[in-house]
Amino acid sequence: MPWCQECAKYFVPNALTVEGKCPKCGREIAEFTINGKPLDRPVTHKTLDLKSLARSNGEDEKIPWHFKLLVALLVGYLSWRVVSLFI
Numbered sequence: 001m002p003w004c005q006e007c008a009k010y011f012v013p014n015a016l017t018v019e020g021k022c023p024k025c026g027r028e029i030a031e032f033t034i035n036g037k038p039l040d041r042p043v044t045h046k047t048l049d050l051k052s053l054a055r056s057n058g059e060d061e062k063i064p065w066h067f068k069l070l071v072a073l074l075v076g077y078l079s080w081r082v083v084s085l086f087i
């Protein structure tokens with residue numbers, strides 16, 4: 001939680017300015033982190049990069065094998081339900 005030393009006050013992140021500064025005294029107090037990884041700049045509508053935010057450790061996440069198995073079984077089941085309508 002951002003703490004302003006001069007104002008001796010905690011701020012919720014939404015109460016700060018877009019640049020992460022204190023709304024009263026203007027000192028920079030925000031620490032921008034995503035998934036525990038510090039960011040060098042605040043995320044705004046101009047600097048938003050969804051792919052970099054989705055990465056937890058800088059690498060692209062792979063789809064787990066059990067999810068692929070679940071999707072394959074679901075497709076097989078739904079296909080069988082469609083076939084069973086006409087049998």
Ligand SMILES: [Zn+2]
Pocket residue numbers: 004005006007022023024025026027
């Ligand atoms: Zn302040």
